[in-house]
Amino acid sequence: MTRTLLRHMSLLALGWIPVSTLSAQVNSPAMVTYRAVVDLAGGPLRFSMSLGADSSRLCNGSHCDRLPAPMVSGDSIHINIPDYAATISAVQRHDSLIGAYHNVGNRGPRVIPFRASRGTWPVEPAPSGLIGRWNATYTQDEKTSRRVLEFRNAPAGLEGTVISNTGDYGLFWGRAEADSFSMGHFDGSFVYMLTGRLDGDTLRGIFHAGIRTQTPWAAVRAGSEPWLKQPTELTSADTSEVFHFSFPDPEGKTWTEKDPRFRNKVVLVDIFGTWCPTCHDAAPVLTRLYDRYHSRGLEIVGLAYEVSGDPAIDGKQVQLYRAKFGIQFPLLIAGINDTEAAAATLPQLQGFVSFPTSIFLGRDGKIRLVHAGFYGPSMGAAHQQLIAEFEKTIETLLAH
């Protein structure tokens, strides 16, 4: 029985009822949209929620995630975020909701105040001086680290993302006013907010993680030199031998590189986890590549590194992921999402750092390219460029 189902049952025991069963109370299947915030120490992180009889949606600008229908009891409302064992609980006051976001922490509950009111956020585009790519330096305790910040104006207003050496942090959405801006990413697990101000040619601000962590940064316009390490520089590999793997699929069949399915094929090995939001961004791209190139000799195999280590639990998660994206290639349960444990199952890789990581094998089964991380759709042009690079790599390998 899943944890989510158990939680639903315990809520029902307390008198909580799924909205979908309250036909007398909910007359219209239409979604009601709320302007929502979680209140961080450094200010409100804005996002949108839509609540309906059959489902809910949590949106950062143009990107929305579907959630189960809210549960209601009297004037209380409870929204489950099953992917992250998290909840939003609130009390309804007229057109407003006031409550808190919760998930289970290691040292006590992780609780962040939540509030929402009916309506939609105004679209507040950013000045042209902000739009584009910026090379940022984060500074904390005299240590520095690099990020790239991207800003653009979209129909929903200011959108962008934060990029590190191993990928992007998902879509950020927010607002700008004069020379200042604030944009956030709240997906039920990650709580990130970027605030800043244009100061001459320099952008300065704070990166907020969770309710209290604040990291100062300064950024200048990106030039032609790369600011971050290239994704292909992060992980090196033993290219002298055939890439070995031997892992079971969720149905219990063990697959190895010797399976006839992979013989004399170009193989893309996708190291992923069903818990990894960036992997969810990558999955539709991989299925499109598979549809396009399979008949010409491309195979894909996904190696899942999961949360529990229990084959029964992890197998179900992988089956759900396979169904969600309509994946036709094998997904194998390779281990748990611990960097050392994952690296131990892949001794031919050195410097394994990122989920997802894509390994391209030639028709001889040897590693030709390792690409750490993935640029999701929130990266705009970089996302398209990455797809083009993957296609070029596959075309080149298929031709040999």
Add this chain to the structure above:
Amino acid sequence: MRLILLGLLIISGTLSAQVPASLVEERSAFAAWLTTAPNSPLIARAFAPIGDGIHIGPDEANVPFPGVDARIREEHGVISLSGSLGARTLPRNRLVTSGPLALFISGTPGHSVVTVYGGPRLEKVPTYFPLDRSLVFTGPMLPVSPRTIRILTIDGLETDATEVGSVAVPDGASSIRLRVYRIVDPGSEEAELTIYFRDGTSGKGSYPAGRFVTLEPVSNGNYRLDMNRARNPFCAYSSAYPCPAPWSGNTLTTRIEAGERYDHEPSSPQKQSRP
């Protein structure tokens, strides 16, 4: 020093016995977590370095637990579980439930620690001093050149922490500068500015080894220190946990009658009886 003290505004406001809603919610969520969470300190059975291996089993095992016969080993940084709880790899910094137990691996390769949870829950409820709004301070932090040391966190884990500065608070007729450390939560970008302090109530109404409180950034580079949010280390709930040593210099002479109280000796994890 006087300037610093002037910079530290004591929020006196209107004194009221009413605890703010956010503090009520915070305490109620913590009480619920203690009574329901699979990693609650009230069901902590053991906190053990894995070293050459850990045996969870009958009375003579490293971690006695009736009805279980399992081993935890580390090899090349990878932690594995075998025996009656099944064979699997255990991730770091993530709770894994297995049969009647929950296991949490922390530390770094070669210095891994397992916390074992399960069995009967200790019956303890956190208690608090009445709200004292005069013990909410707002002011600047005086930075120091960052210095990294090894400390124990509120749950007994050994970790690197960076000393980032100090805050001055009144201490009777004088003042004291309390050291502030940044403690990063493993596996996330989130960190807390933390103060571990002792005061006149330590061992006389509050936990003898001291209490933890976090420093919250507010506007204009200032920070809020709310002593009503002071928490006991987990060793106050169960002797399964190692107890952090007090931080040198962080001892107030006055009684800070705010935050979590401590009225009893810490309980030993209850001996398991055979079913």
